[in-house]
Amino acid sequence: MPDIAAVKAALAAQRIETPSWGYGNSGTRFKVFTRPGVPRDPYEKLDDAARVHAYTGIAPTVSLHIPWDRVDDWAALAAYAKERGLRLGAINSNTFQDDAYRLGSVCHPDPAVRRKAVGHLLDCVDIMDATGSADLKLWFADGTNYPGQDDVTARQERLAESLAEVYARLGEGQRMLLEYKLFEPAFYATDVPDWGTAYAHCLALGPKARVVVDTGHHAPGTNIEFIVALLLRAGRLGGFDFNSRFYADDDLMAGAADPFQLFRIMHEVVRNGGLEPSAGVAFMLDQCHNVEDKVPAVIRSVMNVQEATAKALLVDADALAAAQRSGDVLAAHAVLMDAYATDVRPLLRALREERGLDPDPVAAYLRSGHQERIAAERVGGDQAGWGA
Amino acid sequence: MPDIAAVKAALAAQRIETPSWGYGNSGTRFKVFTRPGVPRDPYEKLDDAARVHAYTGIAPTVSLHIPWDRVDDWAALAAYAKERGLRLGAINSNTFQDDAYRLGSVCHPDPAVRRKAVGHLLDCVDIMDATGSADLKLWFADGTNYPGQDDVTARQERLAESLAEVYARLGEGQRMLLEYKLFEPAFYATDVPDWGTAYAHCLALGPKARVVVDTGHHAPGTNIEFIVALLLRAGRLGGFDFNSRFYADDDLMAGAADPFQLFRIMHEVVRNGGLEPSAGVAFMLDQCHNVEDKVPAVIRSVMNVQEATAKALLVDADALAAAQRSGDVLAAHAVLMDAYATDVRPLLRALREERGLDPDPVAAYLRSGHQERIAAERVGGDQAGWGA
Amino acid sequence: MPDIAAVKAALAAQRIETPSWGYGNSGTRFKVFTRPGVPRDPYEKLDDAARVHAYTGIAPTVSLHIPWDRVDDWAALAAYAKERGLRLGAINSNTFQDDAYRLGSVCHPDPAVRRKAVGHLLDCVDIMDATGSADLKLWFADGTNYPGQDDVTARQERLAESLAEVYARLGEGQRMLLEYKLFEPAFYATDVPDWGTAYAHCLALGPKARVVVDTGHHAPGTNIEFIVALLLRAGRLGGFDFNSRFYADDDLMAGAADPFQLFRIMHEVVRNGGLEPSAGVAFMLDQCHNVEDKVPAVIRSVMNVQEATAKALLVDADALAAAQRSGDVLAAHAVLMDAYATDVRPLLRALREERGLDPDPVAAYLRSGHQERIAAERVGGDQAGWGA
């Protein structure tokens, strides 16, 4: 049976990065609903992220999205974060919201557009130098909507060339994390649609290039934890963009749509050493809170990942391995399910209290008055959001 | 074998309605790319629609979307249409872009919001009275993102009640066309997710209520032509929102993603009498042209539906029925495939020439200079688009 | 908060029917693996079902499949069941394993084949008369593999006619439960592919006809609990065929693939009164145990349904309704998730002990020696299985 002290230690050491854009307004193509109190600049996003860390104790870093979070003085932003107990995390590039990118960015048929896109990615590395961020996270909206629209193979060549130029710019301790996504916003062919494509490009680039698994970016029926296990085996899992989905890239709160899947993913992470710092796996959220309040939704998501991790740590690895070796299907399955059926909330409440935190982060946040305060104070200016 | 003269007559009689919003800018949640020459008001949309009709000869009506197409003087708009050889078609309601609708419209837990939504629908019927439109087309974005967010059954009750109130307002010769959609923008549960739900509500409402099949609104693997056949058998097929998709509700040009499916759908339409005016089936497009020019894309889409119809009309119904009766799987399949394999473009070119049209509508449009003209003239003002 | 005594009472009253074929060998088109101790006749199946009931206390009825379970003396079989504390449950027809049914059964183009199929269904009603079974459960493999193979509408007419003849034969207190299934074994079009089709036929037939929801029979992304809520609202939910799936109709143990979905389904059942005997909902398993031992797999499945029911009963309905009414998305979702996160195994262990059962049914079964006994005794003869 797992040692509870060791489980607690692992949980105390876990770190989950929250995305700056999770605190802003977001929506679907049909409508972005605005919510009172939404941040108007990167500083206010850090204020909100600091609340998430204050109540959960395990979310000390914040992913930035360029240009949404661009500031003139990166050192000042980093200092602002530090004062609030935070650090700046992965730098996320954006090569999809400029009018130039209608037909793609690094895969665009026009070399001038590719030039522009690569320039942006190189800028992002400059920002990493300034902020001390270790990871450049790349998601490309590139793709085509109609058969014949562009040449699949030519686009792969352009992609490989663009990536190579950016990879060459990476400094010591910097990494390139490459995301894949089945579809949206491109509908016929996406240029990095699956883990295999991302993996093949990472192999060609070198050891600093790794694959990011966004849990909402797969075809229906895909076994995500299998991919996680494979990438960990290959030493190429760079990290996660956690969120949840029922249909497509719904970007709902992590763990809300399929908590059992999240548990299975964390089981493969634990099983394959992915929780160890040496594994270099970044645990990040990437979600949209279209209809719910942002800060408590992020807190809830962090807790959902934490609960899934706790259950994964409670799996009796010896009993599991023994049942698997003996080919006892029901017994092996039962070992896994026993961990999943466990209510880990008492354990996590106890852990929080030991660490001086409120046992119920959401309730503590709601009692804190932060939500009312920001709704009252953040008036005027432009609320942050997709494209803003 | 089908009689070619009869095929041509049926094709000459076919009418396909184009959507006013298909001429405006559209996009995904990531970006709406703007295109030069996009209309800035409903009048300019009609100008573009008139070009589509001028070159195809079969697109004389235009669906309107309220409030996007709201004008002060509906009679003037109708007259403007008439001068261009057009008529105003179905009125499409919008209960998803007001801030009040964050948690739904006609299914919202707050009766005041439902009141507002029903009020909008009743307004739409007023507009029908003014424009002479026969069909009120209802698509509801209502739904929930998270399990537990709201009560499924209560929402159905609210939906039924709201629909009944609007149904009671319909005048002589007016119909309610109810759309269904699996997901988006709601991700956990949509209040009218499938044809069964729409059909059940139509049955409860009465004979003026019919189901609309949007070809992009189904779960993967759904046999859409089966649904079409069922609804025709039940006398409840109100019409189509044609578009095409590879993954979700991609809203690509009709016939672009799966031309064989479009043919199979039109085969069921022909087989079950759906082309007859008495069947009351409205053939409408509902698409987005995110990366391509709008007017030629609409022309192409109209032609794609027309080509699928031509192939369906070429099915040798007697040979098909004989093979089906005898249980000859390969022979029956071959009869259908023979029609599909036929290149109907020569037939359609001939038909156009007989009717005084250019045999190649897209080329004729591109030669016409319209695209350059609108790009030059439509400067300033706000381009029409989603949410505008 | 839910009253624990009431929860326990509801759980004690719950009944889950197990399928006779779940005790036999099964497999995929690639291979049926045989397991030692598998029953060789309906009597031995009842022996196994009796073990499941003995350890779970809530599985007193057994579904039969005709002709797999055909015996000469139905009264003797019923008596045999009664001696073991069991009753015979739903009668499942089989119109897919005779060579005549290659192109369908009740939808076949040849009236002689339809005659044969209807004859079989009428025989099943005779068996119901003999066994006292109340429910005729109909699943049709009918469909086509290729576009054009047969006429969709004609097949619907034949289906309607066939069902009407069988419906007319139903006696007092007898019901017809109609299943739907997206695909398999037919690949292009299935004649009853979705709940809407089944519902429409039930409406046409009359009040004794109801829809059965098999949890493995939907397109990817389908919200099953929504369908459950709709059918309960319409008074047309006849029952469930529980099993679980990752991809298609995998027929895995209920609750094994998506326990959260099973909970959501049971939540809609509880919310909409489906647990009340007056609702007339039959809770049945319909699964295959291809690689695992049968009896403990059935026990585990019964327990999984029971655990999902317990969690659904623990939902704080008042708090949920209040949060829903106020539009508090996160609070409403949290109420539901609190119930789901609860470890209900202690409650169920306590309930079993109060009822004189072993708290751990699987362990008790494994200790009982039944598995070894049947492996030793059931030698020779033909093991029961699909097609046998």
Add this chain to the structure above:
Amino acid sequence: MPDIAAVKAALAAQRIETPSWGYGNSGTRFKVFTRPGVPRDPYEKLDDAARVHAYTGIAPTVSLHIPWDRVDDWAALAAYAKERGLRLGAINSNTFQDDAYRLGSVCHPDPAVRRKAVGHLLDCVDIMDATGSADLKLWFADGTNYPGQDDVTARQERLAESLAEVYARLGEGQRMLLEYKLFEPAFYATDVPDWGTAYAHCLALGPKARVVVDTGHHAPGTNIEFIVALLLRAGRLGGFDFNSRFYADDDLMAGAADPFQLFRIMHEVVRNGGLEPSAGVAFMLDQCHNVEDKVPAVIRSVMNVQEATAKALLVDADALAAAQRSGDVLAAHAVLMDAYATDVRPLLRALREERGLDPDPVAAYLRSGHQERIAAERVGGDQAGWGA
């Protein structure tokens, strides 16, 4: 514009391999329907394959499946083939129908089972030596049905080790073609579920290992032609298992479910040099004819692949590239669609006549009396089929 003589030459040079098991009975887990005249041994399968080649002129090789096609004297079988104008093609292994393989073959936890499976694969290479077959085609049914059942990573290690042993045995000019498949018969995790996994193993093995694309083995929404283009770019496309599907691995006749997809696949093949003999791409069918007659269904499938190839060859590559370069979405798409809309049947009829074949292979076959002859002659003995 493409040169018609060159198109015809390419079509005349095309070779499509038919599978021995396509001539036998097949079915679903629910039922295998038997058809009159089905072969009873590998010799009779070759007789049927010879008919397909005689009428199509492009199907001179036949894939074998071991042990279904095992004979004592391989030289005799090869000679028998040669007399009929045929050659023996790829050797397909079978590690899924022995009782030992319930929990897997090369990934099984028990080393003795892995030993047995590897032994079978080595036997297959021996058979290749005897028949002169160049390709060992490997599809593994290995996987798990339940989370926790076995260890994903350990299974990958076993797989890698097993493959390495077989790879080492390959002789000069022999290749290993590795298939992937999303699911079935395993339902939770398949050990080679996607092209990325197959590709990673091939990279580890060496240049003789290549990936096979079975067109029915993907998740819904997967863009198969994209994978084809990627594998061709990487020099790792070993070949195709053509068939078609609406939902899962339906194994219908190639081109029957989505002829446009088949065209798009062949377009990528042509575009990326895959038709050149030097590319080493094997074009094979792998299908089941559950409800239709086998020989004409295979003829039809060969013709469907041929028609898709013809259309792909008719794509105006220069016009396409020019439109793609200029970013003209509609023009580029139109170039592709023009080729697809072309009725290539007259071209293929002409080609056949030039080559001394009947212009209509199916009609010629049906007229030939072969079907009646085999139905009359092949009486007694065991019909070939899955598992036989």
